[in-house]
Each structure stands twice: as C-alpha cells, then as structure tokens.
Amino acid sequence: MTKLEINGIAVEVPEGTTILKAAELVGVKVPRLCYHEDCEPWGACGICVVKVEGSPKMVRACATPCGDGMQVTTHDTELYDVRRTVLQLILSRHPNECLSCARSGNCELQTLSEEFGIREFDFPKRLSELPIDRSTPSIEVNPVKCISCGRCAAVCQQMQGVWALEFLGRGDEMRIAPAADVQLNDSPCIKCGQCSAHCPVGAIYEKSDSKQVHVALADEEKYCVVQIAPAVRVAIGEAFGYESGEILTGKLYAALRRLGFKAVFDTNFSADLTIMEEGNEFLQRMKGDGPLPLITSCCPAWTDYMEKFASDFVPNFSTAKSPQQMMGAVAKTYYAESIGVKPENIFMVSIMPCTAKKYELTRTEDMYSTGYKDVDVVLTTRELSRMIKSAGVDFRNLPEEEADSILGTYAGAGTLFGVTGGVMEAALRTAVTLMTGKKLPKVEFEDVRGLEGVKEAALDVDGQEVRIAVAHTMSNIEQVLDKVRAAREKGEETPYHFIEVMACRGGCIGGGGQPHGATDEVRSMRIAGIYKDDEKSVVRCSHENPEIQRIYKDFLGEPLSEKAHQYLHTHYKSRPVYKLKD
Amino acid sequence: MSEERSQVAGSAGDEKLTPELVAFVEEWKPQPGNVIMVLHQVQEHFGYIPRSVAFEVAERLDVPVAKVYGVITFYHFFRMVRPGRHSIAVCMGTACYLKGGQDLINELEMLLGCSNGSVTDDGEFGIEAVRCIGCCGLAPVLTVDGEVFGNLTADDLPGILAQYRGK
Numbered sequence: 001m002t003k004l005e006i007n008g009i010a011v012e013v014p015e016g017t018t019i020l021k022a023a024e025l026v027g028v029k030v031p032r033l034c035y036h037e038d039c040e041p042w043g044a045c046g047i048c049v050v051k052v053e054g055s056p057k058m059v060r061a062c063a064t065p066c067g068d069g070m071q072v073t074t075h076d077t078e079l080y081d082v083r084r085t086v087l088q089l090i091l092s093r094h095p096n097e098c099l100s101c102a103r104s105g106n107c108e109l110q111t112l113s114e115e116f117g118i119r120e121f122d123f124p125k126r127l128s129e130l131p132i133d134r135s136t137p138s139i140e141v142n143p144v145k146c147i148s149c150g151r152c153a154a155v156c157q158q159m160q161g162v163w164a165l166e167f168l169g170r171g172d173e174m175r176i177a178p179a180a181d182v183q184l185n186d187s188p189c190i191k192c193g194q195c196s197a198h199c200p201v202g203a204i205y206e207k208s209d210s211k212q213v214h215v216a217l218a219d220e221e222k223y224c225v226v227q228i229a230p231a232v233r234v235a236i237g238e239a240f241g242y243e244s245g246e247i248l249t250g251k252l253y254a255a256l257r258r259l260g261f262k263a264v265f266d267t268n269f270s271a272d273l274t275i276m277e278e279g280n281e282f283l284q285r286m287k288g289d290g291p292l293p294l295i296t297s298c299c300p301a302w303t304d305y306m307e308k309f310a311s312d313f314v315p316n317f318s319t320a321k322s323p324q325q326m327m328g329a330v331a332k333t334y335y336a337e338s339i340g341v342k343p344e345n346i347f348m349v350s351i352m353p354c355t356a357k358k359y360e361l362t363r364t365e366d367m368y369s370t371g372y373k374d375v376d377v378v379l380t381t382r383e384l385s386r387m388i389k390s391a392g393v394d395f396r397n398l399p400e401e402e403a404d405s406i407l408g409t410y411a412g413a414g415t416l417f418g419v420t421g422g423v424m425e426a427a428l429r430t431a432v433t434l435m436t437g438k439k440l441p442k443v444e445f446e447d448v449r450g451l452e453g454v455k456e457a458a459l460d461v462d463g464q465e466v467r468i469a470v471a472h473t474m475s476n477i478e479q480v481l482d483k484v485r486a487a488r489e490k491g492e493e494t495p496y497h498f499i500e501v502m503a504c505r506g507g508c509i510g511g512g513g514q515p516h517g518a519t520d521e522v523r524s525m526r527i528a529g530i531y532k533d534d535e536k537s538v539v540r541c542s543h544e545n546p547e548i549q550r551i552y553k554d555f556l557g558e559p560l561s562e563k564a565h566q567y568l569h570t571h572y573k574s575r576p577v578y579k580l581k582d
Numbered sequence: 583m584s585e586e587r588s589q590v591a592g593s594a595g596d597e598k599l600t601p602e603l604v605a606f607v608e609e610w611k612p613q614p615g616n617v618i619m620v621l622h623q624v625q626e627h628f629g630y631i632p633r634s635v636a637f638e639v640a641e642r643l644d645v646p647v648a649k650v651y652g653v654i655t656f657y658h659f660f661r662m663v664r665p666g667r668h669s670i671a672v673c674m675g676t677a678c679y680l681k682g683g684q685d686l687i688n689e690l691e692m693l694l695g696c697s698n699g700s701v702t703d704d705g706e707f708g709i710e711a712v713r714c715i716g717c718c719g720l721a722p723v724l725t726v727d728g729e730v731f732g733n734l735t736a737d738d739l740p741g742i743l744a745q746y747r748g749k
Contacts, residue, residue: 163646168655179651180633188648576591578647580633 004070013066019050020061023074030074031083031112033090033200034149035062037519038505039158044150047086047112050074058082084116090147092123094201097145101202106516108200109147130175135185137362138207138355139196139512143175145203152176152195152204159505161475162305164189179578186579188308192301192474192503193355193380193512206355206513209377210387213349216376217260222347225263225335226256227327227407230271230418231353231508232381234529238515239385240395244522245529250400256351257401258393263335266403267350268410270327271417271426272542273551274298277320277568278423279430279542280559282498286435286466291315293469293484293496296423298322300360301503301512303572305474310481311574316499319569323417324350324357325367327407328374329567334555335407348375351384353418353511356503366570380513409547412443412537419530420472420507421448421455424500428459428468429541436462443540449531451506451520454480456496469496473505595634599642603627607642616643617653621660630661666701666708668746670726675714677721682735686722687711689736693743706747 003012006019009026018041020030033045041062049058053071061074073079091113098104130143148167153176156165164187165176178187196204216222228249237246253264282294295316297303306313321329327350332343350357358378361367367374379387388395402408413429416422425445433440447457448468453476459466471477483495504510506523509530539545556564599607606623610616620639624631631654640647654660670690674683687698690709694702701708717723720732724742731742 157646157648163648166646166648166652168651170656179648180636188646578637579591 002066002068002070004066004068004072006072007074015065017066018062019052019059019064019066019070019072019074020048022066023050023061023072028074030061031115032062033108033112033147034151036151036154036198038198039151039154042150042154044148045086045090047083047090049079049082049086051076051079080116084118085122087112087116087118088122091118091121092125093127094147095125095127095144097202101145102205102208103199103202103516107202110201126172128175130177133177133184134207135183136189136191136207136359137185138191138358139184139193139204140207141177141184141195141204143177143203145201146176147201147203148174148176149200150176151198151200155194155198156189159473159475160190160192160194160503161478162188162190162192165195180580182578182580186581188577190301190304190308190474190503191356191359191512194504195512196355197510197512197514197516197518206380206382207358208383209358210379210383212377213379213387216347216349219347221345223263223341223345224261224347224349225265225331226261226349226351227265227267227270227324227331228252228256228351229267229324229353229357229508230415230422230530230533231511231514231526232351232384233533234418234509234526235353235514236381236385238517238522239382239389242396243525245525245527245532247529247533249533250402251395251398252351253403254398254401255388255393255395258398259387259391261349263404263407264401265327265331265335265407266410266414267323267327268414268417269403269407269545269547270323270330271298271414271423272411272545272548273326273330273568274320274323274417274423275413275426275430275542276548276552276559277326277564278318279427279434281318281320282427282431283434284560286464286497292494293499294318295498296427296500297570297572298417298423299356299502299504299508300354300363301356301474302477302501303363304356304359304575305477305503306501307572307575308577310477311572312485313481314572314574316484317572319571321366321568321570322357322360323414324352324360324378325374325570326568328367329369330551330555331407332370332372332374333567334551338406343370343372346372347377349377349379350375351381352378353381353508353514354378354504355380355512357513364570369567381511381515382513385515406547406550409545410537411542411545411548412534412540413542414545415530415533415537418508419449419527420502421445421450421470421500422507422530423502424448424468424470424498426542427498427500428466430543432459432461432466433541433543435464440541448500451523451527466498467494467496468498468500470500472502472507474503477501590637595632597628597632597634599624599635599638600627604642607639611643617645617650618657621650621653625660629665630663632664633662636662663701663708664705666706668707668727668749670707670709670724671712671715672698672709672724673713673715673722674711675718675721677718678714678723681721683711683722685736686724686734686739689739693739707743 043060043063048061051073133141153165233249413426455470509526640650723732
C-alpha cells in the first residue's frame with residue numbers, strides 16, 4: 001500500500017494507483033479529457049496536471065502513479081490558470097458549433113468550458129479543413145471537431161483490437177484516421193461504435209436515421225412497426241433521469257405507440273427464435289453434423305471482425321440470423337399475413353444499442369429474405385431518446401404497456417441477449433433441455449455471467465461434457481480462437497464446443513449506440529437490470545415461450561426446417577481488411 | 583492473424599520486399615523498435631515506401647497496418663511517394679526563408695505544375711522544402727540532386743531546370 005496526502009487529506013491506496021484515481025477516493029475530481037478508465041492512460045490532453053511537492057514540474061494525474069509520502073495539490077490558483085490555458089488552446093482548434101452538435105448537452109469539452117466560465121476565446125481559431133467521413137452506414141467522423149485526445153484510437157486498438165483508427169502525421173497536421181488514405185468503410189472498422197461512445201466531444205457520432213423514420217410514420221401507405229432490443233430497456237432511462245439498469249420496457253412500448261407505430265414488437269421474442277434455431281444447430285453439431293465449436297453470430301460487429309480477421313472460422317459460425325434480422329423476416333411474412341397487410345407496406349424499425357446493427361441491415365442478400373429489406377431502419381438508443389423528447393412525450397409519466405402479439409412475448413432467456421454470456425445462457429437453457437429431455441432443475445448458468453473478459457466452463461450434461469467459452473470486448477477473442485486453432489493444427493479435440501462472442505464490453509448493454517458515459521459501474525448496473533428482467537419473467541426458457549411455440553406451429557414448422565432456413569439463416573465469407581483504390 | 587490481416591481488395595501496388603529485405607525483417611522481427619528499422623531499410627532500397635511494401639511489412643512483422651502508417655507519417659524522413667528522377671530541395675532555413683525561399687517554391691510549383699512535397703506527372707522532378715542546408719551566405723539556395731545553386735531569383739529557375747530535364 002502507498003500512503004500519500006492529496007490536498008492535505010491522507011489516503012492509502014494500492015501500489016500503482018494513479019494520482020487521478022487516488023484523488024477520486026478522497027472526493028476530488030481532477031478534470032480529464034483524454035483519460036478514460038477503459039484504456040491505459042497516455043497523457044495527451046494535459047488538463048489533469050497537478051503539483052507534487054518537491055517536483056519541479058507539474059505532472060499528469062492520469063498517468064502518474066502515487067508514491068509513498070507524496071504531497072499532491074490538485075487545485076489552486078496556478079493550476080486553475082494552467083488548466084484554463086490548456087482549455088483555451090483546445091478550444092482554439094474546436095469550432096463553436098454546439099447548437100448543431102450530436103453531443104450538445106453531454107459534451108465533456110462543453111462541460112469543462114462551462115465549469116471554467118469561458119466567455120471569450122484567448123486564441124484565434126485554427127480549424128481542420130479535412131472532410132467528414134460519412135462512408136460507413138453506422139458512424140460519422142468529423143475531423144473538424146476532433147480535439148486529438150486519442151480516446152477513439154485507444155479504444156479501437158486496445159479494447160477492440162481492430163486498429164481502424166490511428167494517429168497519422170504529427171504536429172498541427174496530426175489527425176486520427178484510418179491508414180493508407182482509405183475511408184473508414186474500406187478500413188478494418190467493424191462499426192461497433194465504441195469510438196463514438198468514448199469520444200468526449202462530437203467528433204465521432206452515430207449516423208442519424210431518424211428522419212427516415214419520421215417520413216415513414218407520416219406516410220399513410222406505410223404500416224410502421226418497431227422492435228426493441230433487450231439492452232435498450234435498461235439504459236434508455238439514463239436519458240430521462242433514471243438510474244442505469246432501471247427496466248423500462250412497458251414505458252418504451254407506450255412511447256413507441258405515441259410516436260405513431262402501429263405495432264410494437266420485442267426483439268426478445270426473436271431472440272427466443274434465434275435460440276430455437278441456434279440451439280438446435282448446436283445439438284446437430286454435437287451429434288457430429290457440422291463443425292465444432294459452434295460460434296454465435298448475433299453481434300454484427302463480431303461477424304464483421306470474423307469475416308475480416310478470422311475467416312478460418314466461417315464454417316464454425318452459427319448460420320442463425322441475429323434476432324433483429326429474424327424479427328424483420330417474420331414481421332414481413334408471418335405477421336403481415338396474419339393482419340392482411342402487404343409486406344411492401346410494412347416499415348420495420350428497430351431500436352438497438354448498437355451502431356453496427358445499421359450495417360447489418362444490408363450486410364448480404366439474406367437480409368432481403370422477404371423480397372424486401374427485412375428491417376428498414378435502425379435507430380440507436382441515443383437517437384430514440386431524442387425522438388421521444390422531440391415528440392413531446394413525457395416519458396416518466398407514461399403508463400406501462402404491453403407489446404403486440406404475435407411477436408411480442410418473450411422468455412427470460414430472450415432478454416439475456418443484452419449481456420455478455422446471455423446468448424450462451426439462453427442457448428444452454430434450451431439445448432440442455434433438448435439433450436436430456438428433462439426440465440432444468442436450475443435455469444441459471446452462473447459461470448457465464450460477469451465482466452471477466454473470457455469466461456470458460458465445462459458442463460456435465462447427463463455424462464456428456466459440454467465445454468463453453470464466452471468472450472466480450474473484441475480484443476479478448478483472439479486468445480480464444482488461438483486455442484481452437486492450436487488444437488486444430490495438432491489434430492486434437494476442440495477445447496470448446498460452443499463459443500459466444502460480443503464485440504462490446506459487457507455485451508450489448510455497453511453497445512456503441514447506448515447513452516454516453518458507460519463505465520464498468522454503469523455497465524454492471526445495466527447488467528443487473530437485465531438479470532432482474534429475466535428473474536421476473538414467468539417463462540424463463542425460449543422453447544417454453546407460447547408465441548414461439550405458435551410461430552413454429554402456424555408458420556415455420558420446426559427448427560431448421562426449409563422455411564426456417566429461407567427466412568432465418570444466413571451465410572458468412574472472408575472479406576478484405578482493407579479495400580484499396582489504385 | 584497475420585495472414586488474415588494481409589487480405590486486401592484492390593491493388594496495393596507491385597513492389598515487393600526483396601529477399602535481402604525479407605531477411606532483414608526476419609532478423610528484426612523479435613526486437614523492439616523493429617518497425618522503424620525495417621522502414622529505414624525499405625526506404626534506403628526503394629527511395630520511398632511503396633504502399634504494397636508497407637502492407638507487406640505489417641504482415642511480416644505481424645503488426646497492424648495502421649501502426650506502420652502511424653510511424654511512416656510521424657517522421658518527415660519517410661516518404662510514400664516515389665521521388666522524382668531529379669530531387670529539388672529548396673532551403674527554408676531562416677536565412678533562405680528571409681531572402682525569398684518561399685518565392686522559389688512558388689515559382690517552381692508554377693513552372694512544374696506540381697506542389698511542394700510532390701512529384702511532376704512525368705516523374706521528372708520532385709520539389710521538397712528542407713531545413714537549413716548549411717550555406718546561408720548563398721541564400722536563398724536550392725539543391726538539385728545534391729548540387730547547390732545559390733543567390734537565386736525566380737528568373738534563374740527555368741535555366742536550372744533545363745540543365746536536368748531529360749537527363
């Protein structure tokens with residue numbers, strides 16, 4: 001342990017703790033712009049400088065470990081002036097476009113500017129003239145607003161292991177962009193949007209598609225329907241003053257109806273559907289029909305990563321579509337028939353915690369399985385919260401409503417898709433039941449829960465061993481794949497039978513389209529919300545969901561049937577990491 | 583992972599690492615600072631760093647392409663454009679700058695139709711602004727392929743270019 005004093009307050013911290021973290025323990029917040037607890041500190045912005053007694057220069061609190069007997073001053077007049085100058089220098093390279101900025105109201109630079117009482121600018125503006133990169137369907141990058149803090153690059157490299165973004169050039173020509181002069185869409189980018197979730201300002205943000213939704217809602221020809229992903233319900237409250245993790249499913253249904261949607265469905269229903277297909281796919285492969293391990297494919301950032309960086313695993317991927325795409329497919333067939341509306345008139349919107357879901361919509365021809373675009377538009381949680389506010393809907397005072405039949409009922413298993421380990425747990429609930437033919441004595445699989453980067457377990461299913469692995473935060477996946485590769489090369493038995501992967505930390509609850517400000521504390525609260533939603537569900541297993549039983553009886557036949565394959569399955573292939581122009 | 587990382591659609595160019603350069607890469611692969619050492623060697627050989635070679639270096643060292651580009655673009659020494667057959671270096675050190683170095687660059691840009699830091703379409707000349715080349719008494723100066731021309735005015739430039747064009 002290290003003992004030191006911060007502003008005269010004694011504090012004891014584990015060795016290696018930074019001054020910034022130690023200060024938080026005694027209730028002192030040192031300002032920061034580049035630092036984020038998800039990444040290693042790299043001291044780019046300089047606004048967190050503090051004084052250490054005996055040190056001739058100010059040090060960066062984010063990157064300086066505490067020392068025994070240190071006497072630290074975090075706030076005094078001189079530090080205030082230095083920080084104010086740093087802030088003014090940053091502002092000299094940042095446009096005054098707050099009114100039209102995606103981050104207005106929760107921008108970290110705007111907040112600091114407010115706290116420091118900036119009323120005028122000390123230095124003339126020198127703004128970048130680089131164009132906005134609008135190449136991906138998911139996110140936009142505006143170099144003019146970039147303050148070069150580097151969080152996006154750190155997240156892309158350290159957390160996600162993707163390396164789509166890097167510091168290029170130096171000095172005042174430095175920019176953060178993909179290598180080789182390509183646009184983001186031709187780079188390794190997997191569209192996870194973690195850069196946009198971590199950017200302290202409005203330089204990287206989700207591509208907004210709300211206008212398309214407004215137009216469709218106003219079109220009398222269109223029959224607008226909507227689906228809500230599991231992770232949205234435990235995070236959207238943050239935009240309306242609720243604690244993270246508060247389950248707001250009923251109010252969300254009500255809000256969407258007030259926006260004008262004719263039917264409100266739940267992606268949790270189609271998550272149950274995914275489990276029926278994927279669970280049976282797993283059983284088939286366990287019986288020797290198809291390669292093991294089976295790997296989950298409901299995360300489109302992960303499938304993009306796999307197709308680019310790990311295409312040797314294409315045969316291992318579950319061909320079951322993601323819940324979002326399954327919902328689109330059955331809404332424009334099964335549901336359309338049931339209400340007598342032509343599929344071309346159905347406009348399907350999905351509310352997702354994710355920016356990559358916008359990419360998934362047009363990923364392959366399989367996303368048009370109904371003959372139309374199965375899902376028309378994706379709105380992120382952030383976009384929906386804006387839409388609710390702008391429609392004058394008083395979210396907090398909404399009644400709790402129910403989702404619409406025949407695509408609205410869900411089992412607890414379906415809601416688990418929102419967290420790391422959740423798809424695995426949901427799949428096991430159904431697969432183990434099918435393997436043993438017996439009802440599960442306990443539906444919870446604790447081994448796959450929590451924020452550990454890679455979780456492994458071996459289950460004993462009536463004497464048969466089932467080995468599983470769960471990985472989240474994209475950079476954690478390679479170690480799992482490498483184990484499988486090593487066994488494959490040696491001709492040994494696969495170390496795992498089933499692998500779940502989600503690109504974002506914590507799973508979809510930490511998705512790139514969720515409200516800003518996710519830390520592990522916030523993620524844990526959202527995760528707790530998801531497990532609570534599961535616990536309060538009467539039906540816990542996908543195969544017991546009555547609407548799932550009904551869709552197989554009335555429409556699909558049985559899992560993996562020809563019809564199921566037509567609408568609910570897809571394919572993967574190798575894709576280039578970089579698309580270069582000559 | 584390295585094999586997958588090399589997957590590229592479109593042409594990165596034709597140049598490839600020579601067997602000697604491949605051996606150099608292998609020698610440096612386990613050592614820290616290998617990217618910069620290899621890039622130096624590559625530029626020594628090609629006179630610049632071709633895009634295809636930057637991708638090949640990344641693959642062979644098993645580092646992300648972005649990291650290689652981060653290094654290349656950080657150091658002014660590295661260039662990604664094939665140099666002209668004749669390299670014109672215009673001094674922009676303090677003395678030359680004060681005596682009209684920028685005027686020389688402007689005039690060259692006009693005469694050659696290419697901008698500072700680039701190469702003419704026919705590959706004949708490349709223009710580059712450089713720091714003090716150590717003969718401030720002759721300011722403003724430029725060098726062509728290392729040969730020094732001093733006390734220049736814009737009017738001297740067509741004659742100098744004529745000496746090199748086509749040679």
